[in-house]
Amino acid sequence: MGTPSVHFSESPEDPFAIGRGASAALDGQGTVVGWSARAQELLGYPAKEVIGRAWQDLLVDARDLPVARSVVVDAMRTGGWFGVLPIRHRDGRRVEMGFRARAITRDGDRQEWILVGAPAAEVSAWQRDRALLDGLYRRSPIGLVTYGPDRKVIRVNRAVAKASGVPAEAPVGRRPREFMVDEDAGPAEERVRHVLETGEPLIFTEQSARARHDPGRERIVSVSAFRMEDSSGRVLGVAETIEDVTARHRGRRRLALLNEASARIGTSLDVTQTARELAEVAVDGLADYCSVDLLKPVTQGDELGWDTSGQLLRAALSPPEHRVPFQEGEVVPLLPGSPQARCLSERRPVLEGLLRLRPEWYAMDRRRLEIALGLGVHSLIAVPLVARGLVLGVVSLWRSRHSEPFEEDDAAVAQELSSRAAVCIDNARRFTEQQNAALTLQRSLLPSAASDLPAVEVACRYLPASGEPGIGGDWFDVIPLSGNRVALVVGDVVGHGIHAAASMGRLRAAVRTLASLDLEPDEVVARLDDLVSLLAGELEANTDGNGSAIEQMIGATCVYAVYDPVSRHCSLARAGHPAPVVTTPDGQVTVLDLPAGPPLGLGGLPFETYDLDLPEGSLLTLYTNGLLEARNGDIDAALDHLHECLAHSADPLDSTCHAVVEALLPKEHLPTDDIALLIARTRVLPPENVASWQLPLEATAAARARQLTTAKLTEWGLPELxxxxxxxASELVTNAYRYAAGPVTLRLIRTHCLLCEVSDTSHTSPHLRRALSTDEGGRGLFLVAQLTERWGTRYTHDGKTVWTEQHLPHA
Structure with a gap:
């Protein structure tokens, strides 16, 4: 026997409802006394064939009689029955029917039975729907809320009640804004209104949900909603399913935070900036407040040891509130027992879930204590910053009044975040350490502030490059020469780092050595070029092919100038360096058109000397290319700014130097290349401080020199000299008489010392030697060297000059 096929709608209706169920009436003996049209439709028996007959004889197959009798017994005992019973169709088929039987009493004592039946398949489907609905409201872990057409809650299931912590009947008859926090209720009401008006379902929409009775507890829920309608299309309300996805949402947020941290932390090689980036990332995704406290050696780029009990400095704080116990740059005292102290000693995160702030942990004064208590901090995670086995400091994450306490998962994320940041901070510390070493080396190789010289007044600036490129190889020098002359030099070794600083030191020492020989500027640059080529060859042979160091050495440039305050003559030569600028006392600014020459170390091309006379009070400005390239790389605009600043030649020299730096350097960023700037204001020795005589080359020249010298020193008030x-003077003139040809010039110069110079036309250099006891001569230069502070020889195109220096008595 088969069962009739049943077609279901998406939402099966009650099969026992009026008009859908088959109904029959039986008297107390089981005789059919009533039969509906639906019963005839389902079982095939017309009413006239059924009424008056016993239902067991007509509707029950013989093999099902035992079951039928058992049903009758149960019904008589309980006064009702519900279940499935096989019924014989008029055509002989067995049809599974679901029945509801209920006994009723008529006329006080006459009992009758009302039966309502439907195909068993429809009954089963209806029962499943009822079981599903019951499960949704009573046992489902997913929340269910139904709203009426007025957008008020009709019913919530137990999952919603359990998650919210309020009885299931509490929200009934209320709108979301009456039991949810305002910022969360708005989207909820708008969602219900939209579904009611449009009929468009919403699927897996995530939003925040917080109840008014517990506003600090935030939950992230995934909401799906659809409109409920009856069979006629009448809107009955909206049903929402709500799933708590807080854990999943926080997990995604933590992963996103770690991913974001990789991009945002470590953008520079500055320790403080890296600490700030860590604090900002932590506040954006994990905490209300974050402080990064580093051991003092870390902030200074010093070497670290294994001792973690050193002084902690607050390197970063986010958000940068004004009212916090300790500001950036302040020392943060921690006493034993504090979470941060335990974190540092144990090298593990410390979580304080319900923190009761203890002032003794931080040795706070009353003012700081009041500030701390005002923050309302209730939860803390302290995480050590450890990189390469060394402790750098501690990160403190704080949550205050309106946030939930930290969880263990938050501590794990904080540890991962801090571990990544610690490597960046340690990289910045190591870079700072290297930069400090290079800067110390470079500053030790640069000259100290130039003293007051008779030839020039000098102002200078050296500005190292910013942290990223590293220390460069720019340098300047002011070198006193014989005859009160002065050599001014500015140079640049390309590249950055220790190699550039070391190469700069070599070149500066070489320039000073060459300057002491009183060579012409083109000869100094040419010999420096030879030296660079030699050093580059040594580097190539001894540094395992360190190409960068060789390129730095060969890429060096310089400009070398010599100024004579007696003649006002200035000679310059350069090797691939920016041309100097001259400013005359009337404010006219000119870029000197001296031959550029190749950079040092290329070889093969000659260098030339450029000569000019400078009026007293002129400015000679030498600089490296970093000065012109510091602001946007616009060389022409930078030169215009430089000319404007130098046009005021009467201003104090240090003010002019400061104005140049202010005009050409961007205020918001450090330069990307080193900058060396040297400005010299020329002086001229007064004529009364210089005496010069040309002596004939004859035997009386020495005696004449003695007479002139004595007379001039008496006039100058220096008889003791x-x-x-x-x-x-006698010895030097005598040497010229013996070994030179042509006239001899004797010159005395009085400045901070007394200079005596004897010039002749010979290029033969006198040599100091110790005469034997049997020698009749050869002791002249020895006596000169013993009686003077310094002596030497300088060569010119026309001959040579032997000079000596003596201290003045009052000096």
């Missing part, structure tokens, strides 16, 4: 200077 007369004897010594007479002897010096």
């Amino acid at each position: 007369a004897f010594t200077t007479e002897l010096v």
Whole structure:
């Protein structure tokens, strides 16, 4: 026997409802006394064939009689029955029917039975729907809320009640804004209104949900909603399913935070900036407040040891509130027992879930204590910053009044975040350490502030590059020469780092050595070029092919100038360096058109000397290319700014130097290349401080030199130097008479010392030697060297000059 096929709608209706169920009436003996049209439709029996007959004889197959009798017994005992019973169709088929039987009493004592039946398949489907609905409201872990057409809650299931912590009947008859926090209720009401008006379902929409009775507890829920309608299309309300996805949402947020941290932390090699980036990332995704406290050696780029009990400095704080116990740059005292102290000693995160702030942990004064208590902090995670086995400091994450306490998962994320940041901070510390070493090396190789010289007044600036490129190889020098002359030099070794600083030191030492030989500027640059080529060859042979160091050495440039305050003559030569700028006292600014020459170390091309006379009070400005390239790389605009600043030649020299730096350097960023700037204001020795005589080359020249010297020193008020200077002048003139040809020039110069110079047309250099006891001569230069502070020889195109220096008595 088969069962009739049943077609279901998407939402089966009650099969026992009026008009859908088959109904029959039986008297107390089981005789059919009533039969509906639906019963005839389902079982095939017309009413006239059924009424008056016993239902067991007509509707029950013989093999099902035992079951039928058992049903009758149960019904008589309980006064009703519900279940499935096989019924014989008029055509002989067995049809599974579901029945509801209920006994009723008529006329006080007459009992009858009302039966309502439907195909068993429809009954089963209806029962499943009822079981599903019951499960949704009573046992489902997913929340269910139904709203009426007025957008008020009709019913919530137990999952919603359990998650919200309020009885299931509490929200009934209320709108979301009456039991949810305002910022969360708005989207909820708008969602219900939209579904009611449009009929468009919403699927898996995530939003925040917080109840008014517990506003600090935030939950992230996934909401799906659809409109409920009856069979006629009448809107009955909206049903929402709500799933708590807080854990999943926080997990995604933590992963996103770690991913974001990789991009945002470590953008520079500055320790403080990296600490700020860590604090900002932590506040954006994990905490209300974050402080990063580093051991003092870390902030200074010093070497670290294994001791973690050193002084902690607050390196970063986010958000940068004004009212916090300790600001950036302040020392943060921690006493034993504090979470941060335990974190550092144990090298593990410390979570304080319900923190009761203890002032003794931080040795706070009353003012700081009041500030701390005002923050309302209730939860803390302290995480050590450890990189390469060394402790760098501690990160403190704080949550205050309106946030939930930290969880263990938050501590794990904080540890991962801090571990990544610690490597970046340690990289920045190591870079700072290297930069400090290079800067210390470079500053030790640069000259100290130039002293007051008779030839020039000098102002200078050296500005190292910013942290990223590293220390460069720019340098300057002011070198006193014989005859009160002065050499001014500015140079640039390309590249950055220790190699550039070391190469700069070598070149500066070489320039000073060459300057002491009193060579012409083109000769100094040419010999420096030879030296660079030699050093580059040594580097190539001894540094395992360190190409960068060789390129730095060969890429060096410089400009070398010599100024004579007696003649006002200035000679310059350069090797691939920016041309100097001259400013005359009337404010006219000119870029000198001296031959550029190749950079040092290329070889093969000659260098040329450029000569000019400078009026007293002129400015000679030498600089490296970093000065012109610091602001946007616009060389022409930078030169215009430089000319404007130098046009005020009468201003104090240090003010002019400061104005140039302010005009050409961007205020918001450090330069990307080193900058060396040297400005010299020329001086001229007063004519009364210089005496010069041309002596004929004859036997009386030495005696004449002694007479002139004694007379001039008496005139200058220096009679105590007369004897010594007479002897010096006599010996030098005598040497010229013996070994040179042509006239001899004697010159005395009085400045901070007394200079005696004897010039002749010979290029033969005198040599100091010790005479034997049997020698009749050869002791002249020895006596000169003993009686003077310094002596030497310089060569010119026309001959040579032998000079000596003596201290003045009052000096």
